[in-house]
Amino acid sequence: MRPLSEPFAPVVHAAEVMRGLPAPWFVAGGWAIDLLVGRVTREHEDIEVSILRRNQLELRRHLATWDVRKVVESRLSPWADDERLEPPTHEVHARREDGDLRHLEILFEEASGGLWRFRRDPRIRRRFEDIGRVSPQRIPYLAPEIVLLYKAKGVRPRDEDDFAVTAPLLSPDQRTWLSDALRACHPNHPWIARL
Numbered sequence: 001m002r003p004l005s006e007p008f009a010p011v012v013h014a015a016e017v018m019r020g021l022p023a024p025w026f027v028a029g030g031w032a033i034d035l036l037v038g039r040v041t042r043e044h045e046d047i048e049v050s051i052l053r054r055n056q057l058e059l060r061r062h063l064a065t066w067d068v069r070k071v072v073e074s075r076l077s078p079w080a081d082d083e084r085l086e087p088p089t090h091e092v093h094a095r096r097e098d099g100d101l102r103h104l105e106i107l108f109e110e111a112s113g114g115l116w117r118f119r120r121d122p123r124i125r126r127r128f129e130d131i132g133r134v135s136p137q138r139i140p141y142l143a144p145e146i147v148l149l150y151k152a153k154g155v156r157p158r159d160e161d162d163f164a165v166t167a168p169l170l171s172p173d174q175r176t177w178l179s180d181a182l183r184a185c186h187p188n189h190p191w192i193a194r195l
Helices: 006-018 029-037 053-062 144-151 157-169 172-185
Strands: 025-028 048-052 067-072 075-078 091-095 103-112 115-117 125-127 132-134 140-142
Touching: 006 025, 006 029, 025 029, 029 140, 029 144, 029 157, 048 053, 053 103, 140 144, 144 157, 144 172
Parallel strands: 025 140, 048 103
Antiparallel strands: 025 048, 067 075, 067 091, 091 103, 103 115, 115 125, 132 140
16 A cells, blocks of 8 residues: 555544445545545545445444444434434444544445435436545545535535546546536536536
């Protein structure tokens, strides 16, 4: 594994935490964009990891020593060891008192029949094998077109920055998929014209 520079330390620590989870996982959000680009492009408030909803109990066991809480109606509540979380709950936060990484946000992805399904609009799909990439350092991250689709909901300045740095790196297939997905769920989105 080629070493990552110090600014990537949170991603390396997240990968160390997730190592050994018997299920696929992906760095998500802005850090996924930075893994694609190969450099840290902006400051990050947190680190997010995505897993498939169907693997949530494996995750809960993997993080057994952490304080793991589910997000329900914008509030954190305890997540019981054997509790299965169903939609619309899609986010948990894991915290611990020590270690290099003390807080991790985990997002659940929907999938069935070999297809990833966008949790905000299940008409939008991608073959499961196309939802992730792996950095040269062997860190899995969510495909950039999917990251941008999630970011398209509110378009904060950091989301606009992430789009600007990512769009030139998208393949024609990724651009087409993202454009079609945006037309389906955000038909007047300004990014459509820039794809």
